[in-house]
Structures are given as C-alpha cells and as structure tokens.
Amino acid sequence: MAAVQGGQRIFSPVLVAGPSPDWFNWNQLNNLIIALSFGGLVFYSISYAKRHEIFLRRIPGLDAVDEAIGRATELGKPILYLTGAHDLHDPSTIAAAVILGKVAKRAALYETELLVPHREPITMAVCQEITKQAYLEAGKPDLFKEDANFFITADQFSYTAAVDGIMLRKKPAANFFMGAYFAESLLLTETGASTGAIQIAGTDSDHQLPFFVTTCDYTLIGEELYAASAYLSKEPVQIGTLRGQDIGKAVVLSAIGIGIVLATVGAVTGAQWPQLFLDLLRDLK
Amino acid sequence: MIFLRRQLPLLITLVTGLLFAAQYYVPHPASEQMLTSATKWLQIVGGFALILGVTSLFHQHAVKIRRQEAGWGYSLVLYVGMLGTIAVGLWANGKESVEGTMTAFGWIYNYMMVPLQGTMFAILAFFIASAAYRSFRAKSREAAVLLVAAVIVMMGRVPLGEYLIPLSGDVSSWILNVLNSSVRRAILIGVSLGAVALSFKIIFGVERSYLGGGKE
Amino acid sequence: MSLSERMLKIDRRIIFLVIGLCTLLPLLYPVGLPIKISSEVRGVYDHIESLPEQSVFLLSIDFDPASKPELYPQAIALLRHAFRKHLRVVTMTLWVSGTGMADQLVTQVAKEMGKEYGTDYAFLGWSPGGQAVIINMGQDLYSAFPSDYSGKSTKDLPVLDGVRSLKDVGYMVSLGAGRPGVEEWYVFGKDKYKFDLGGGCTGVMAPGLYPLLRSGQINGLIGGLRGAAEYESLIGQKGKAVAGMDAQSATHLAIILLVIMCNLFYFSLRQQRG
C-alpha cells in the first residue's frame, strides 16, 4: 500500500488479508498439485526406464545426422554446430548440448573437424567439457581441440555475420542448428544453403520453425529436439522423461476432452456441478 | 574435496530451486522479501555473466593479432572499435544523451551501431525472398499446404492484397486466430511440460549438464 | 538446360534486385491504399482510451535498433496516444542495445507533445537479468531501478507517485522483438502481479502470441509494421508505418508472383521429365 502525503510517499508493509500472514495461497492448490504430480510422474518414468525397455518411435530427421557427418568426412570438410541463442537455463540449449556430445563423438571417430561458435559464454564453457568428454569416449583425446568451441559475441547480428563468414570461408559440409533461434535463423540457413551444405535443424522456437522447415534438409520440430537427444543418448533419464511427458500430454488431452463434455453438459442443462470440476483446470488466482 | 566440487553445487541447486518454486505458493511477507532480494541479486550476477563472454572475445582476437593469423587486420579493427567505444562511453558516463543533447557515445550509437545492426537485419528481407523462391515448391501435400497458407496470409496482411481480393483479410485472420492458434497452443503445452520436467530434473540433480562434464 | 531449369536455379542476386526495387519505388512514389483495422490492434487502443487521466502507463521497449523499422513506429504511436490521454508514462527497456534508441524515442515524442520529464513521464533505462528484472519490479520497482536513465533517484520522480510495484501500474505494454518480451512479461509479471497487459511485437513473433491473445492473457496485440500502421490510423496521426504500407504491398505481391512462377517452372520441369 502506498499513500501520497504532500509530495512525500509513505509505504506501509504489504497488506495481507486475514489476521496473520498466510503461509499458503489456497487458490494455487491446483497449480501445486499439477506441478507435484507431474514431477512425480517424470521421476517415476525415469526409474521405470532404468529397469525396463521403453519404446521410442523413430524420428526421421535423426538418420540424417549420421549421413551428414559421413558426408563431411568424405569431403574432408568441417562440421558446423550451433547451440542456439539461449543459455543453459533453456531446455533446448541443454538438448543441443547433449546432441553435440553425440555429434562430437562421431566427428572424433571419423576424425572430422568440428566448429562450435557460441553466443553465450557459460554454454561455451559447458560445451567445451562435453566435447572433451566425447573425444575421450571415442578414444581420441589427442584430437580434441580446446578452440573447437569458441565464443564470438552475445550480440545477435554480429554473431550471425561472423558465423555466416565462417560458412563462406570454411565451407562446412554439414551445418547443425540445434537449440533456440531468433531472426538469425534464415540468415544462417540461407547462407548455409548457398554453400551447398547439408543442413539439419532442431528447435523449439516455434516462430523460427517455418524457416527451418523450408530451408533445411531435415528439421526436428519442437519437442522432437528433446526426443532426439533422448533417442541418441539412449539414457534412461532422457527416455524416461520423454515417456513422462507423453503421459503428461495424454492427461492434458483427456482433461480437455472431459472438460469439454462437462462444459457442454453444464451449458445445456444449466447445472452448476460441472463448474466445480472445471475450476480444477483453471488458473484461479 | 569431492564434496566441495560436486555435491555442494548440486545441493545449492536443490535448495535454491525448491525454495523459489515453493515461494510462489507462499504469500507470506518474509517469502516476498526473499524474492525481492534474490531477483535483485540475479540482476547483478547477470551483469557478471556478460564479463565472462567479453574476456573470451578479448583473448581470442588478441591471439589472432599476436600470431598475425590470416585476417588479423580485422581483429585489429574489432579491437579499435571496442576500445574506442569503451573509452568514449566511459568519458560520457555511459549516457547517450545528457538533457537531450547527444554525447559522443550517443553519436557512436546512433551513427554506427544503429545502422550496422539495422542493416544486418534488413539483409533478411532479401534472404526471405530468395528462400521463398527456392523452397516454396509444392513437392508434397504438406509443402503445398504450407505454401497456400503463406500466400493467403501474405495477401491478407497488406492493403493491396485486401484491395484485390477483399476476402483475403478475413481468411488470413481466421487462419491466424483459429488454425494457427490451435497449433501454437499445442506446441506451447508440449514445450511447457518439457520445461517443467527439465526444471525438476535440474533441481533434483538428475540433469547436471550445466555444471559441465558428463558422468563422473 | 531448359528454361524452367535455368529459371529455378536463377542467381538469387536477381531476386535481391527485384525486391530492392519493389521496396524503393513505392517509397519514392507512394499510393496510399486504405488500411483496415483489426480487432487485435483495437484491443490495445480501446484499453488506453478507457484509462482515466493520470493512470500509470508502463511501456517496455524490449527491442534494439535491429527491429527499429517495425517497432519504433508502434512505440511512437503508443506514446502519442498515451500522452494525449494525459497518462503518466513510465518507460524502460530490457534490451541493453536498445537503451540509446529508447531514450531518444521517449525524449522526442515527449518534446513533441510538450511533456515534462519527471512529472509527466520517465525513462528508467536498462537493467540486466531479463526475467529477474520483471519479478523484481513486481516486488519493488525501486529495487529493480534505484535510479532512472539519467542517474536521478527514482524515488524522487513525481511521475511515480503512489507506484510501489507493477501492481500499481494501470496498463503495461511490452513491445518485444524476442526474449525477453511479451511472453516473459506475462509469465513473470502479470501472472502474479495482475496488471493489464497488452503486447506489440515484430511480425515474426506475432503468430506465436495468438494463443495468449485468445485466452485473454494479453488484451491486444500490435503485430509488425501493419499493426503500427493500424495504430497510426486509429490515433489519426499517420507516420512512417502508414507510409511503408505501399512498399509492403508491392513486395508481398512480388514474392507471391515469385512463388507462383517458381511452382509453374517446377511443375513444367516435372512434366518434361515425365
């Protein structure tokens, strides 16, 4: 609360309804229940995946990853891998980093040069570690170069210009665009297309998907990016998460279905009880 | 040492994560006060993250200049641009204008950074046109659908399109409001589930790639 | 090589030239076609119209010079409208490289409308952290911005009288070119602090914001230059956006023709090859 008195401002502490300050906002109970049960579901599926095999459908774009690395090796040209615009808070960047691990491992096995220009210093530092690990796992630690991962700048367009420059000068045979992207997407993919590289994209930035879909050879759409990282790593954690999300989506779908039936019944009969159920699905605050 | 290097960071993540997730449900003033201070801290730490990136850039181009690698002259240009801007910026106390009058820092901003950045972006106009020409071919049913939707929206969003085919405005607004909305909504729900799952995994230390390294 | 084949592999610089001319000519010789107002843009306009005088209007200029052509006209139109309605205008930016531009923009429109700094409007400048800034402003505006752009203490600004946090803001519009932008202002701002939120964005972002528009999470959306042109028509002060609409029309038509041509060549090629 604030009051104005003769040009002076006096602030009183936040007013809270009720005699004593509240320790829980009951209107957010459904939010808490959803968060907790979904979290529980994810951890359950992960532990389930550790003990059992879980089926994952094939993602067509993924076969292309191997094909692209193979072609780069044949041509003796480097592979360019971008991890997107975001930092590691973002799931897409983490997925991109996981896929980078796999790509780096293959690149190490085939002894193909890998270029990973970064926009975000923390991501760069982490990707350096991941790449190093991949080279170790491939049994070629001596081939690992510290400067395969390098930072350019955080600024969108200077970064883009620099990466475009790399594409035109080094002519990589395979370009990977994984992670989150903004307007730079088209500048990158069109320049990449002009150098004749195979381009594979994977992003959850839905506003850039139209461009990736039209200009790249393969595109992992939205969650397919996360699925790809699970599929490649075959790690129970990732596969379990994906399974958990699938169940989550199924629940959302059923909730929508049931909700619509109830809402229609409510609208037709004028009854009040469907609303009680529907309130559970609303953001009440 | 292992505890300090490995477990403690995970513990910090666990505690901060749970604390700030729980904070949302707790309207108590103490909890609000904590949020206020912590977000302020986050602002300051965010500033330091920028320094990390810049030092890397310094190093990278310094190496290029020292070794006189191909194109080191450009690195020199970069250095001059950067140091010049910093010097001028500090001289002007980081202000582009003082009481409405442009400072030298503002001049660099207005007449160098703005046109450079704006033009980099404007190049997109050309690229999108060539992308449209190159890849908008009705090779399959999906591609045909994409193409038709794109053409209708392009018509409906400009006065000339609406003037030539009056219906195009309504149709494109229907596509955007209904068809497009439903798809974006599904994507949003899916991605959000993914984001929540990931956040949980980070908090409970299942996902730790942000700390660097794979297995240990 | 047949004609179709040659046309399909056309040097893209020829396309660049066509687009360049289609933009340039209408700019030099404008026609002035009428612009229809959409309900999305009207949402923002009507809300500002409905605000009582002296309400606090927060405008976050979340873009940088790269998106200036699209969002600058939107910002100008919105500011003119807000000043005309005698709202208390508070502006800021979450994009560091947009700071200088935002400062210039606000100063210019305020000068044009005869408004005084500190009492009628303020520019808080930039602060790092994106979502952290939004939450922090929701908690305590003076903690997120202890001083304004020029270094004055924000607590001493009369324009902020009675404003403690985002909860006290009458209407907030984020003009976003990406992240942080409109979505972040909802998730980290409006979701908890319950102010009225409108959005303006580049054409790229717009389709992705429609789900939020449908669900009422934002009460209006100004999309791209077209949105700006509609807003300019609404406040009756035509500016750069309206002027650009002819060029926009020409280029769109050019691209549609290109796409049709490309498909004709493509199909004739397919037919030749059986």
Place this chain on the structure above:
Amino acid sequence: MTELPFESIVGAWVATGLTLLIFSFLYKDNPLFKLAEHLYVGVSVGYVIVKTYDTVIVHLVVKPIVENGEFALLIPVAIGMLMLTRYVPKAAWMSRYAFAFIVGMGAGLAIPRTVSSFILKQVEDTIRPLLSVTGPDSLTFSMNLLNPASHLNAIIILLGVSSVLFYFFFSIEHSGAGKAVARTGILFLMISFGAGFGYTVMARMSLLIGRLTDLIEFSDASYGRPTVWLSLLTIGALFLLARRGRAQPPDAH
C-alpha cells in the same frame, strides 16, 4: 532551410557508408563487409561493456552500498566473481557455485509460473462448451468462422490442439488410426508454419523499408548526398576487388 549541425552531417556519411558496406554482402562476402562486420562486433561489445559497467557496477552495486549501506549486495558480487574463476584453471570448479545458484533459481522460478501461464491458462481456454442455450429449449451451434469464439471454431481448435499434441507422442508408433491423426497434426503444423512465414515476410520487408527510408533521407542535398557518392564508391571498390580477385589464384583468401 536550417543548416544541419556538423556532427549530423558526418554522422549521415558514416551511417550511409556502413549501411552500404553491410549491403555489399548481398553481392558476395568481401573485405568491405568483413571490415564493417568486425567494426560492428567491436562497437557492440564496447557498448554492452559500458552499459553493464554503468548500470550494474555504478547504479546497482556501488551507489546503493555507498549511499544506503546495502552491504548485502556484496553477496551477488561475490557470486559474480566466482563465475570469473573459470579463467583460473585450479579454481575453475568454484564457478560451479555461481552456475548452481543461477540455474537452480531459474528452474525454481519457472516451474509454478509455467504451469500457471502455459498449461492451466491454455487448457482453460480450450475447454469451451460446444453448444449453448439461447432461449427456452433452444440449443444453438454457431457456425460463424469469422467469430473466433464460435462453436465451429472451438471444434477446429480442439481438433488442432489434439492432433498436434498427438503428433508429439514419442512412445507410441503412429500406425492405424494414430497415423491419420498424426498426419492431420502435420497438416495443422504446416498451415501454422505457412502463416508464420507469410507474416514474417511482412516483418522482414519492413526492415528493408526502414533502411531504405534512411538512405533516401541521406541522399538529400543538405547532407551532401552521401547515399549517391558512397554508393558509387562502394560499387567501384567492389569492382576493383573483383578484378584483383580474378588476377590472383582462386584459392587465395
């Protein structure tokens, strides 16, 4: 006509020149573009450094500490410093504390807010009655496509949301009826991407319009017509570079 200030005229020349250098990229990658590119990186990094210093160090840290004695702000400064230990190999592990704090807090803040904004709110709006009662005993089903809230549109939205969600199921095979649903999902996706592309064409064209408007303004005599002269100069330089490039072996960088 008023005389323009000297710095505006110089500014116009510089801005025009840099604009043209970047545009020369459309012809092909060339030294002029690279020059502008590196200058741009330099200037923008410099700008960010100055702004960060001024905002973070001066206004968010030093001033509050000196003027109000908010010594608690030294904690985030310490966390920030920890991040910089990454450059000291032996102490690099300490930077993990900083990342742990940022990432943990980000994850914690995100969970409830995402559930509320993007799951509950979106589900809530999708659930709409498919019929409504208008008068006594009369049920209506509105077919108006142009009214986004009509029943027909509610059904279309339901169809879109569910088929696209189904397309993103990864742990079941898309066969039989599932295949049909997934294909519907793809069609919906493609419509949305098409719409996105169409909308974006508008956006990108406006950017070009913006730059060209500036160039047109700077072709005015009061600035000394920098657009005209510098265009000629750039084209000339490109021509010379192309000729020099041809004289050298094609591999040379």
